[in-house]
Every structure is written in structure tokens, then in C-alpha cells.
Amino acid sequence: MEVTYTDHGIFVSQERYLLNLLKKFDMENCREASTPLEVTHKLSKYDGADYKDMRKYQSLVGSLIYATLTRPDLSYVVGVLSQFMHCPKDPHWILGQRVLRYIKGTIKEGLYYPFTSDLKLRAYSDSDWAGNQDDRRSTHGYMIYIGDKLVSWCSKKQHIVALSSTKAKYKGLVVAAKELIWMQTLFKSLGIDQGTPTIHGDNMSSLYLAANPVFHARTKHIEIEYHFLREKVMEKEIEVEYISTKDQLADIMTKSLDGVKTNRFKSMTGVKEKKMI
Structure with missing residues (x-):
């Protein structure tokens, strides 16, 4: 975990950890995704063929759980992935790769804590x-x-x-x-x-x-x-x-959102890029 002090607050991120995570799963050169999960996702433990490497899938989910310490925007999708730890299917692994592609595009983001009373x-x-x-x-x-x-x-x-x-x-x-x-x-x-x-x-x-x-x-x-x-x-x-539902920040914890809503709620929750603080 990396902590950076600024004149107006504290920025907490895991950029180095996330970069190593991408390298671990050979995704450092992947294309980026705008959201961690499709809005219309319908994952089930009965859909698709069994994923051939259960330990690899479990390792990915475990690593992503640690990433949620500074990335609340990952919490919902990691919760979805963790439901299939005992029986991962190919679609679940594909979703895990999508999460890594989302991380690739947001690797410099973290939580910002402004100095307020x-x-x-x-x-x-x-x-x-x-x-x-x-x-x-x-x-x-x-x-x-x-x-x-x-x-x-x-x-x-x-x-x-x-x-x-x-x-x-x-x-x-x-x-x-x-x-x-x-x-x-x-x-x-x-x-x-x-x-x-x-x-x-x-x-x-x-x-x-x-x-x-x-x-x-x-x-x-x-x-x-x-x-x-x-x-x-x-x-x-x-x-x-x-x-109002449009101002309900906890939406990002309970469902998948489109790119516009994801970015809006991330900003409202304090998830920012280091260069923007």
C-alpha cells in the first residue's frame, strides 16, 4: 500500500501491487475496459465448461480481494467472482480477465482523504x-x-x-x-x-x-x-x-453500472487519480 501526502490531504493507492498483479496473470499488455463488469451480466454456476485451473482462478480472486482495500469500486465484482471459487467456469475466468483489463485503465487510482474537520x-x-x-x-x-x-x-x-x-x-x-x-x-x-x-x-x-x-x-x-x-x-x-437513487453512492456496491455512472460514483466516493489531486 502506498501513502502519499499532499498539501490538502492524503492519497492511498496500490499502484505497484496492481502492476505486479497484471504481470502475474500476463495481462500487463491487455486492452483496457471501461467498467469492471457488464451491466447485463448473468453469471451462473451452471453456465459454461469447467475452468481447467481452479487454483489459478482462486489465486486471482484472492489477489483482487486485497485490491479492494483502496478500490471500493472493485468490491461488487470481486464479490460476484468469489461466489464461484469452488466451481469456476470459463465465463467466470473471462470476467476475471475483464476486471484486470479495467484495472489496467485505472491503475493509478486510489482513495483520497482531504484534510477537513x-x-x-x-x-x-x-x-x-x-x-x-x-x-x-x-x-x-x-x-x-x-x-x-x-x-x-x-x-x-x-x-x-x-x-x-x-x-x-x-x-x-x-x-x-x-x-x-x-x-x-x-x-x-x-x-x-x-x-x-x-x-x-x-x-x-x-x-x-x-x-x-x-x-x-x-x-x-x-x-x-x-x-x-x-x-x-x-x-x-x-x-x-x-x-434519490441517482445520488445513492452504495449503488456501486450492489450492482454493475455503465461507464458514466461508474465514473460519477467513483468521484463521489473519493476514488481519484493521483495526478488529479
């Missing part, structure tokens, strides 16, 4: 619905900021099938809330009071469910553990707030 905690939470082709499970993701600095992010497939988009989004909010509470506790132990953290979501039904103390019949199937978010909201330990 704002310490308020805020999070963006989102989920797709039944996006997995094999088991119809959803993927949730969150991005947590201290001021305008991205400090924690996650993209993960949910453990159970969500019966509605509201349930998938609500569970995503809960996961983000757990991380926020942990971070808030950490800051309190350091004597720093940050006020009430805010979670931004783009689904009105899930936000209403979190803020409304009335138990609706249509939510009886949601496990009790997930309703602790409602308790935290009622106790004013966490706020939930609606945000």
Missing part, C-alpha cells in the same frame, strides 16, 4: 433484489463516511432469500446500522462526540418500516433481530433519511 458519521445503504441467478438472493452494500472521507464499505450477498425489495433494503439498512454503532462506540471511547449518525436509503418503504413503531402484518416474516434498527431510530441513536 468534519467528523459526522453518515452512511449510504442499498440492496438489489433477487439478483443472484442461482439462488435468487439479494446483495446489500453500504458506504460509511466520516465527514467527506470514506472509511468503511461492504458488498455482500444476503444469507436468505428476501421476499420483497423492501425486505432486502431493510436488511441492508440493518447491516449498515450495526457498523455505524460500532464506529460510534469507538469514537466515544476516544472522547469524540459525533452526534447522531445518519443512514441514507433510496427505498421509502424500508425507511418507513425502520421509523414506524407499528408492526405491520406484511412484515411478520422479517426476523426479530432485524427490528433492532427500529429501536435505535426510536431512541434517536440513528437517523434514517431518504436520498
